[in-house]
Amino acid sequence: MAHFFVWAPFILMLLAGVRLLLGAIMGTVWSARDLPIFLRRVDLSLLETLLDPMEEARLREEMSAGAFRKAQRQRIRGACEQIRRVSHNAGILLKWATLEFKKIEQKRRGAFEEHDRLIVSVIEAATHAKRSAAWALVKIGLWRAAMMPIWPFLPSPSLSDFREVNGRDLLEDCESLNSLAGQLLLDAGGDHYDQARASL
Numbered sequence: 001m002a003h004f005f006v007w008a009p010f011i012l013m014l015l016a017g018v019r020l021l022l023g024a025i026m027g028t029v030w031s032a033r034d035l036p037i038f039l040r041r042v043d044l045s046l047l048e049t050l051l052d053p054m055e056e057a058r059l060r061e062e063m064s065a066g067a068f069r070k071a072q073r074q075r076i077r078g079a080c081e082q083i084r085r086v087s088h089n090a091g092i093l094l095k096w097a098t099l100e101f102k103k104i105e106q107k108r109r110g111a112f113e114e115h116d117r118l119i120v121s122v123i124e125a126a127t128h129a130k131r132s133a134a135w136a137l138v139k140i141g142l143w144r145a146a147m148m149p150i151w152p153f154l155p156s157p158s159l160s161d162f163r164e165v166n167g168r169d170l171l172e173d174c175e176s177l178n179s180l181a182g183q184l185l186l187d188a189g190g191d192h193y194d195q196a197r198a199s200l
Contacts, residue, residue, distance in 0.1 A: 031096075031099075032096065032185055032188050032196055034096075035092065035093075035096060035185075035195075035196040035199065036195040036196050036198075036199045038092045039088075039089050039092055039093075039196065039199035039200060040085040040088050040089060040199070041085070041198075041199055041200075042082055042085045042086055042089060042174065042200070043082060044171065044174060044175065044178075046078070046082060047079065047082040047083070047086075047171065047174075048171055050075050050078055050079045050082070050159055051079065051159055051160050051162065051163040051170075051171065052160065053158065053160035056158060056159060056160055059071060059072075060156075065156075068156055069156050072156045072157070072159070075159055076140065076144070076157075076159060079140070079159055079162070080137065080140055083133050083136050083137055083140075083170070084133075084137065086129060086133040086170070086174050087129075087130055087133035087134055087137065089129075089177075089200065090126045090127075090129040090130035090133060090174075090177060091126075091130055093122060093126045093177060093181050094123060094126035094127060094130060097119055097122040097123045097126060097181075097184070098123060100119045100122075100184075101119050101120065101123060104116045104119065115184075115187050118180065118183055118184050118187060119184065121180050122177070122180045122181055122184050125173070125176050125177040125180050125181075126177055126181075128168060128173045128176075128177070129170075129173040129174050129176070129177040131168075132165055132166075132168050132169075132170045132173045132174075133170060133174075135165035135166060136162045136163070136165055136170050139161075139162050139165065140162055143157060178200045181200060182197050182200065185197055
């Protein structure tokens, strides 16, 4: 029994390492053909509606305070789910574009062709989208942790406040990434284009 307690920390560390390794392997995007497997569909129209101040103002006016508070709780959950998907997809597309960049990294920037510049644009757009999504989730998370216990005594929060973070618009970053990634997928060609594009 004493031996178990001696080895237990090492066993736990080994299991944690194996889990991280498997996660990295399973989450690795090797080519555009892998994208449909890993990408999660984001409903941008739904997210736009959830973050729309005019829609929110309409709901506040038409519903009682209690009903709106309950509806807003569900709207926050829905927005969080869609933003998590944005963050996830941005990470996947960043991995893919980074692997594509490794094929051309020996080139001088002045010698880049249109396809090469598109790869760089996807990397930049994915970085912006992932950062915007991460900050939005942090803002929502901090609000929920700090304010939820006393929410019944405060006005319901505005979801539209979470759309813009650090001067960047989350929806615009996501739309830009989807557009550029779609162009790169089309440029890459292959029968995987339609599946991958439909997953964005």
